[in-house]
Amino acid sequence: MQANLATLLATIPEMSFCSSVDLYGGDEPGLPLLQIQSELGSATIALQGAHLLSFIPAGGRELLWLSPKAVFAAGKAIRGGIPLCMPWFGRHPDGLPAHGFARTSNWDVCEVEILSDAAIKVVLELSDSAASLALWPHAFVFRLEVTVGRELSLQLVVENCSDTAAVFSQAFHSYLAVPDVNETLIHGLDGCTYVDSLLEGHPRHLQAGDLQMQALTDRVYLDVPAEQVIKHSAGQIKVSSDTHCTIVWNPWEDAAKMADVGQGNHTGFVCVERGDVLDHAVSIAAGGVYRATMSLSE
Numbered sequence: 001m002q003a004n005l006a007t008l009l010a011t012i013p014e015m016s017f018c019s020s021v022d023l024y025g026g027d028e029p030g031l032p033l034l035q036i037q038s039e040l041g042s043a044t045i046a047l048q049g050a051h052l053l054s055f056i057p058a059g060g061r062e063l064l065w066l067s068p069k070a071v072f073a074a075g076k077a078i079r080g081g082i083p084l085c086m087p088w089f090g091r092h093p094d095g096l097p098a099h100g101f102a103r104t105s106n107w108d109v110c111e112v113e114i115l116s117d118a119a120i121k122v123v124l125e126l127s128d129s130a131a132s133l134a135l136w137p138h139a140f141v142f143r144l145e146v147t148v149g150r151e152l153s154l155q156l157v158v159e160n161c162s163d164t165a166a167v168f169s170q171a172f173h174s175y176l177a178v179p180d181v182n183e184t185l186i187h188g189l190d191g192c193t194y195v196d197s198l199l200e201g202h203p204r205h206l207q208a209g210d211l212q213m214q215a216l217t218d219r220v221y222l223d224v225p226a227e228q229v230i231k232h233s234a235g236q237i238k239v240s241s242d243t244h245c246t247i248v249w250n251p252w253e254d255a256a257k258m259a260d261v262g263q264g265n266h267t268g269f270v271c272v273e274r275g276d277v278l279d280h281a282v283s284i285a286a287g288g289v290y291r292a293t294m295s296l297s298e
């Protein structure tokens with residue numbers, strides 16, 4: 001754990017620090033977690049990946065799905081919550097780790113604050129290291145501002161501190177908790193073009209109406225409206241973002257082949273991920289900045 005974290009946390013009684021072993025079991029030593037318990041909502045964040053694991057608005061239900069088989073080990077991506085996929089999304093052409101290194105790197109907590117409306121803000125940062133430079137040749141600062149209130153707000157700032165332009169894509173890879181994926185509709189993609197990542201050649205199609213998944217699904221929707229609403233049998237989850245894409249994924253029967261998901265456990269979530277990928281990958285100029293936001297609410 002970083003040296004000044006205890007001092008930072010001492011200023012805010014609504015925040016505390018624990019190990020994943022305390023909350024989720026598994027092997028020692030587990031991973032360090034930050035817990036936030038405010039009158040407006042509660043959240044859990046793993047410092048590895050600045051990875052949201054839980055968000056429950058006061059009086060509401062858990063919005064994030066965390067796999068019952070999630071593994072909490074250094075350098076292993078945690079299955080569920082909101083992994084941050086960057087500085088690339090999906091498979092890398094040179095076989096580097098899928099979804100980039102941000103989700104498996106240790107972030108620092110650099111600010112904590114209670115806002116005037118009683119929401120709690122936490123700022124986490126990751127900067128380049130010898131290990132990151134071996135994978136992505138740019139000095140950088142990734143900064144994630146997390147605000148836990150009645151809604152969960154994420155604000156990402158990526159600074160390219162190197163002297164060459166950086167090709168960059170990212171996604172907030174939200175695993176949203178639903179009672180049953182079979183009875184879940186995704187509203188807010190009607191009329192959008194999507195890339196079907198499962199089919200040879202990644203053909204593009206048009207979405208007609210709400211999306212109801214019924215099998216393995218892996219799509220990137222392009223130029224989407226700001227908001228999608230996930231409607232399920234116990235209510236809804238709103239996902240809002242200023243990014244251009246929505247990735248929709250559920251492994252369905254392939255869950256059985258994924259040790260950290262497990263047979264049948266695909267029914268408890270839908271991944272509705274906002275980000276800038278494929279056609280909307282960006283080139284961040286030397287010294288330039290990329291910003292993106294996403295919020296979740298009931």
Ligand SMILES: O=P(O)(O)OC[C@H]1O[C@@H](O)[C@H](O)[C@@H](O)[C@@H]1O
Nearest residue numbers: 077098099173218219247249273
């Ligand atoms: O197993 P990972 O690396 O966490 O990725 C899970 C899924 O993440 C989704 O975002 C991708 O669209 C899928 O193709 C991928 O399978």
